Amino acid sequence: MLKIENLVKKYGDFTAINGINLELSDGITGLIGANGAGKSTLLNLITDNIKRTSGKILYNDADILSLGAGYRKKIGYTPQLQGMYEDFTAGQFMRYIGALKGMKHSVCKSETCELLEVVGLKNHASKKLGSFSGGMRQRVLLAAAMLDDPEILILDEPTAGLDPEERIRLRNHIAQIAKNRIVLLATHIVSDIESVAGKVIFLKKGEIIRYASPRELIAEIEGKVDKEHITLEDVYLYYSVNQRDGSAVDGEGNI
Ligand SMILES: Nc1ncnc2c1ncn2[C@@H]1O[C@H](COP(=O)(O)OP(=O)(O)OP(=O)(O)O)[C@@H](O)[C@H]1O
Ligand SMILES: [Mg+2]
Numbered sequence: 574m575l576k577i578e579n580l581v582k583k584y585g586d587f588t589a590i591n592g593i594n595l596e597l598s599d600g601i602t603g604l605i606g607a608n609g610a611g612k613s614t615l616l617n618l619i620t621d622n623i624k625r626t627s628g629k630i631l632y633n634d635a636d637i638l639s640l641g642a643g644y645r646k647k648i649g650y651t652p653q654l655q656g657m658y659e660d661f662t663a664g665q666f667m668r669y670i671g672a673l674k675g676m677k678h679s680v681c682k683s684e685t686c687e688l689l690e691v692v693g694l695k696n697h698a699s700k701k702l703g704s705f706s707g708g709m710r711q712r713v714l715l716a717a718a719m720l721d722d723p724e725i726l727i728l729d730e731p732t733a734g735l736d737p738e739e740r741i742r743l744r745n746h747i748a749q750i751a752k753n754r755i756v757l758l759a760t761h762i763v764s765d766i767e768s769v770a771g772k773v774i775f776l777k778k779g780e781i782i783r784y785a786s787p788r789e790l791i792a793e794i795e796g797k798v799d800k801e802h803i804t805l806e807d808v809y810l811y812y813s814v815n816q817r818d819g820s821a822v823d824g825e826g827n828i
Contacts, residue, residue, distance in 0.1 A: 603766030606776035649718030659703035708739030
C-alpha cells in the first residue's frame with residue numbers, strides 16, 4: 574500500500590503539487606489531467622526521482638526516504654521522455670537496465686527472455702532499438718520496467734504517439750501484468766484506461782479533483798451531459814472544460 578499525505582512540490586515560487594492525499598493499492602490506477610497538471614511531477618515524487626517540498630510518501634507504513642535504495646528496487650518506471658539507446662539491441666538494453674537494478678546477470682538474462690516474449694518481441698531481442706517503431710520501443714520499455722518483478726509500476730504516457738492497434742496491444746500487456754502490484758499510469762488518452770483502471774485520479778493544477786472508479790465517475794455526470802452513452806472522455810471534458818471544481822460555472826454549466 575502506497576500512502577501519500579499532504580504532498581507538496583514547489584519549483585521556486587510555482588506550486589506544481591498542492592497538498593495531495595492519496596492511497597494506492599494493487600491494480601491499475603489511471604492518472605489524467607491537462608498538460609502541466611502535475612502528473613509527471615507526482616510520478617517523479619513517487620519514484621523518488623525528485624525531492625518533495627513537504628508531506629509524506631509511505632510504502633507499507635514506512636516513509637520512502639527512509640527505505641532508500643530498497644524502495645527504488647521495488648519500482649519499475651517508464652519515464653515520459655525516453656532517452657533510448659539507439660545502438661543497443663533490445664536484449665542489451667534489458668540487461669543494462671537489469672544491471673542498474675542490481676540484478677544477477679543470469680536472473681536478468683532469463684527474465685529478459687520471458688519479458689520480451691510477453692511483450693511480443695521475442696524474435697527481436699538482437700535487433701537494435703534504433704530500428705524499432707514507437708510501439709516496439711514502448712513495449713521494450715515496459716518489459717525493462719518489469720525486470721526484477723517490481724511491486725510498484727509507474728508508467729508515464731506509455732501509449733503517447735502510438736497507433737490504435739499498438740495502443741490496444743500495449744494496454745492489454747499492461748492489464749496482464751498489473752495483477753498483484755500497484756500500477757500508476759499517466760495518460761492523455763483517456764480511453765486507454767477506461768476499461769482497465771480500477772480507479773482514476775483526475776489531477777488539475779496540482780490538486781486531485783476526482784478519485785473514483787471509471788463507473789462512479791461516469792455515473793456522476795449522467796443526466797448532466799446531453800449524451801446517451803457517456804465515456805470517461807466525456808467525464809474528462811466535463812470537469813476540465815466546464816471547470817467543475819467549483820470555479821466560475823453558472824447553473825447551466827457554462828463558464
Ligand atoms: N523542473 C521544473 N522546473 C520548473 N517547473 C517545472 C519543472 N517540471 C515541471 N514544472 C512545471 O510544473 C507543472 C507540472 O508539470 P508536469 O510535467 O508534472 O505536468 P504533466 O501533467 O506531466 O504535463 P504533461 O501532460 O505535459 O506531461 C508545469 O507547469 C511545469 O511547467
Ligand atoms: Mg507529463
